[in-house]
Amino acid sequence: MMNKIWLGLIVLGIVVGAINGKMEAVSASILQAAIDSVEILFKLIGPMAFWLGIMKIAEESGFTTLIARMIKPVMRRLFPEIPPEHPAMGAMIMNFSANILGLGNSSTPLGIQAMKELQTLNPQKKRATKAMLTFMVINTSSITLLPGTMIGLRVAAGSTEPTVIIGTTIFATVCSTVAALTVDRFCRLVIRD
Amino acid sequence: MLNIVQVISIWAIPVIITLIPCYAFVKGVPVYDTFVKGAVDGFKTVVRIIPYLVAMMVTINILRASGTLELVTKVMQPVLDLLAIPGDIFPLVILRPLSGNGSLAFVNSIFQHHGPDSLLGNMASTIMGSSETTFYVVAVYFGAVGISDSRYAIPIGLIADIIGFIAAVFICNLVFG
Numbered sequence A: 001m002m003n004k005i006w007l008g009l010i011v012l013g014i015v016v017g018a019i020n021g022k023m024e025a026v027s028a029s030i031l032q033a034a035i036d037s038v039e040i041l042f043k044l045i046g047p048m049a050f051w052l053g054i055m056k057i058a059e060e061s062g063f064t065t066l067i068a069r070m071i072k073p074v075m076r077r078l079f080p081e082i083p084p085e086h087p088a089m090g091a092m093i094m095n096f097s098a099n100i101l102g103l104g105n106s107s108t109p110l111g112i113q114a115m116k117e118l119q120t121l122n123p124q125k126k127r128a129t130k131a132m133l134t135f136m137v138i139n140t141s142s143i144t145l146l147p148g149t150m151i152g153l154r155v156a157a158g159s160t161e162p163t164v165i166i167g168t169t170i171f172a173t174v175c176s177t178v179a180a181l182t183v184d185r186f187c188r189l190v191i192r193d
Numbered sequence B: 001m002l003n004i005v006q007v008i009s010i011w012a013i014p015v016i017i018t019l020i021p022c023y024a025f026v027k028g029v030p031v032y033d034t035f036v037k038g039a040v041d042g043f044k045t046v047v048r049i050i051p052y053l054v055a056m057m058v059t060i061n062i063l064r065a066s067g068t069l070e071l072v073t074k075v076m077q078p079v080l081d082l083l084a085i086p087g088d089i090f091p092l093v094i095l096r097p098l099s100g101n102g103s104l105a106f107v108n109s110i111f112q113h114h115g116p117d118s119l120l121g122n123m124a125s126t127i128m129g130s131s132e133t134t135f136y137v138v139a140v141y142f143g144a145v146g147i148s149d150s151r152y153a154i155p156i157g158l159i160a161d162i163i164g165f166i167a168a169v170f171i172c173n174l175v176f177g
Helices: A002-020 A023-060 A063-070 A072-078 A087-100 A104-119 A130-140 A148-156 A162-190 B002-026 B031-039 B041-065 B068-083 B090-095 B100-114 B119-129 B134-144 B153-176
Strands: none
Touching: A002 A023, A002 B041, A002 B068, A023 A063, A023 A087, A023 A104, A023 B002, A023 B031, A023 B041, A063 A072, A063 A087, A063 B002, A072 A087, A087 A104, A087 A130, A104 A130, A104 B041, A104 B134, A130 A162, A130 B134, A130 B153, A148 A162, A148 B002, A148 B100, A148 B119, A162 B119, A162 B153, B002 B031, B031 B041, B041 B068, B041 B134, B068 B090, B090 B100, B090 B119, B090 B153, B100 B119, B119 B153, B134 B153
């Protein structure tokens, strides 16, 4: 499916670009995108190494199992197919915590670590499991309760009330996460592995 | 309120990286050696993501530079009017799941034109805070473990973005309107 979507989007973009007479910009944007993506990832190497190191300590000391045990009832309901004390549970909780606190630079490395743990339970290594999809859904729907980056930007833009958006952000976040989890539950029931 | 948020943001990471190694030390784990052992995989993990992210970013840039995204905005206009979504804010819905930097730049332009404390400014902030760069997250997370079949991850992510967006517009109209 990804093959068709990817090709379809590229062809669509090129055709629209041709009609709009924007071929020069399109052409320049292609290699620029390739350069930009590596630049983004380059900045991820340090945080990635840092959090993988911390997570290794958390794992070997049993800290991740400890937090996993603390919110076991919730996690077990969200991820029924993952053994409750599996390191994946702890890693996912760490990622959720970073998201909730709005620690953007830390949530990605922690999320990747959680994916690696989930991948150890995956029988088909190229295909996403239901647990991975649920984890992904929670991440893409965003569960930020403290939108720190946004508040910072508002302060920088001269806002007199930078924090008024906390309440509205939480409302919107809860709506989108509940909706996404509902659809995910439905997909789990309807779509077979 | 700003103080509480700042305190949490500043203290979260220092507290975590004191708490975990201290706990581990008490449990008899050689903390420094273990940190280094884990951190060594950082580079390898990021390198593995490169092909996935390049594939996605190239596509998104083509769609942006060619004017395809603008076209989508125009086509969607009747739906916006139906949901009382201001036309000025709509490009953010299209940009947000695709590009973190692009959507931040757009929010900044709203701040400049309308002010951060205006209805549009608050709406844009709420939308940014309550949604994710879905395509980036999917490419990076699945890319890191070499999964090419992401199944229904993107459709659900987009549904979440749309619901979050509608909820943000609704609540902002109610609270700040």
